[in-house]
Amino acid sequence: MFADYAKVFIRSGKGGDGHVSFRRELYVPAGGPDGGDGGKGGDVIFVVDEGLNTLNDFRNVRKYCAQDGEEGGKKRQHGANGADIICKVPPGTVIKDFETGKVIMDMSNKKEPVVILKGGRGGNGNMHYATSTMQAPKYAQPGQPATELYVTLELKVIADVGLVGFPNVGKSTFLSSVTNARPKIANYHFTTLNPNLGVVDLGGGAGFVIADIPGIIEGASDGVGLGFKFLRHIERTKVLLHVVDGASVEGRDPINDIHAILDELEKYNIDITKKPMVIAANKMDAMNEMEKETVIDMLREEFEPKGIKVFPISAATGEGVKDLLWHLHGIIKDAPKEIIEFEQEFVPTNDFDDEPYTIEHDPKDEHLFIVEGPKIEKMLGYTNLDSEKGFQFFQKFVKENGIIDELKELGMVEGDTVRMSDLEFDYYE
Numbered sequence: 001m002f003a004d005y006a007k008v009f010i011r012s013g014k015g016g017d018g019h020v021s022f023r024r025e026l027y028v029p030a031g032g033p034d035g036g037d038g039g040k041g042g043d044v045i046f047v048v049d050e051g052l053n054t055l056n057d058f059r060n061v062r063k064y065c066a067q068d069g070e071e072g073g074k075k076r077q078h079g080a081n082g083a084d085i086i087c088k089v090p091p092g093t094v095i096k097d098f099e100t101g102k103v104i105m106d107m108s109n110k111k112e113p114v115v116i117l118k119g120g121r122g123g124n125g126n127m128h129y130a131t132s133t134m135q136a137p138k139y140a141q142p143g144q145p146a147t148e149l150y151v152t153l154e155l156k157v158i159a160d161v162g163l164v165g166f167p168n169v170g171k172s173t174f175l176s177s178v179t180n181a182r183p184k185i186a187n188y189h190f191t192t193l194n195p196n197l198g199v200v201d202l203g204g205g206a207g208f209v210i211a212d213i214p215g216i217i218e219g220a221s222d223g224v225g226l227g228f229k230f231l232r233h234i235e236r237t238k239v240l241l242h243v244v245d246g247a248s249v250e251g252r253d254p255i256n257d258i259h260a261i262l263d264e265l266e267k268y269n270i271d272i273t274k275k276p277m278v279i280a281a282n283k284m285d286a287m288n289e290m291e292k293e294t295v296i297d298m299l300r301e302e303f304e305p306k307g308i309k310v311f312p313i314s315a316a317t318g319e320g321v322k323d324l325l326w327h328l329h330g331i332i333k334d335a336p337k338e339i340i341e342f343e344q345e346f347v348p349t350n351d352f353d354d355e356p357y358t359i360e361h362d363p364k365d366e367h368l369f370i371v372e373g374p375k376i377e378k379m380l381g382y383t384n385l386d387s388e389k390g391f392q393f394f395q396k397f398v399k400e401n402g403i404i405d406e407l408k409e410l411g412m413v414e415g416d417t418v419r420m421s422d423l424e425f426d427y428y429e
Contacts, residue, residue, distance in 0.1 A: 004155040004232070006058035007098060009065075013041025013082030015120030015143025016069035018128075018356070022136065023075070033136065035072055035126040038143045039079035041119030042066030045086045048107050052090035055155050066117075069143055072125045082119055092158045092236065094342055098150035102346035108158065108236070108339045116151075117348055120144030123356070129374065139358040139373045149348055154232055158339055159197060159211035160332045162237035164265075166257050169245045170282040172196070174315035175212045178325060200325055208332050211237065231268045238335040239276045239328060240265075246281030246295050246312065254281060254295070255302050276331050277308045280324055285314040359406050367416045369407055376420050385423070 016038025023031025044066050067082035089095075095104045095116060105114055123141035130137055163171045179198025196212040213233050234240065242261065244254035258279065265272045281299055284292055292312060299310045309327065313320035357373030385391050398404055407418065407427070418425045 003055040006055045011065040011148040012117035013066040013119040014068040014146040015122040016079035018123035018125040018140030019072035020126045021074035033126040036077040038122035039069030039081040042082035042084040044117040047113040049088040106342040139356045141356045157233040160208040161210040165243035247283040247286035279310045
């Protein structure tokens, strides 16, 4: 089964916590802090695999989690880093944030692995926090949290020419007659449910890749039928070839069909309608000369003033096909060489305030609680407690960071004293 869309959960590894320990050896009674740093969490990495052409693997496995970093150890031992997880995707894959639909990364031109989610940074051990006034710090930095995200993977076919047209107008027949592709062909609607790729070889090194985009119906841009599943594959093509049933075998009006498709393309993404376009009026073998002339004159009068050239062809007999292919080759030759790439719109981050702190009940005074650590020192350093706004910020900080709840769990009641750095506060509900 061809899969061009998948929703998956990705998670980077959590950073390992820093360790709290003190050097204890014979003849070294007060060796000081020696807690090691935590290991870095693993990254979530995406890499293009040229051997893949579908997202089938992501239909079977929907969770991709990197390994957490290990906690630091005593004797300044550094925790092991978590292992990365590598996700292989086919060329043309676009990674988007599921919630917003914004592009995280377009993998089309990426030759090297790309880190989508960075693993959490390992926390510092308590050996980093010894100062002249705090020679035995009882706290260490926690590891940075993991980052987790639901993303969508969209495979947008990379081809030079995109065939568009209503079902049963002869696109599959045309593709099979000019390339090595062998799509299923039958005389009923929606026979093509997957984009078929083929290579056109014009000889002398001239050629291009052509894709048969599954039949578009009115309302596809609003999700009618298979909707976006069809339209996403048109975005990367350099030129659009509209194939119409010029003979009106099924009673269709080729001019109305082209306008209907242009309307769907414009509603889906107006930039698509700015691409070079060519019309192939197919099934000329089913008409006499007078009928051919009438249909072609009508199409040319309607579309060639807009810069859309019309070619009468018969995919079944090969009539007019060579001229059409060489014209398409000329357009492609003048088009930009690089693959169309979607700009990044969303950058996942795991930038958290993770400085450590500790809360202790003073063993000598049951009504005194001590809160200390870099997180507290930084907060007090930029807060003016003498101002009303500054004191309100202080109260909000200790509440939102869970410090009040932790103090209550240790037994703090109304009237008890809390010491932070060199400041003391009495607690009241």
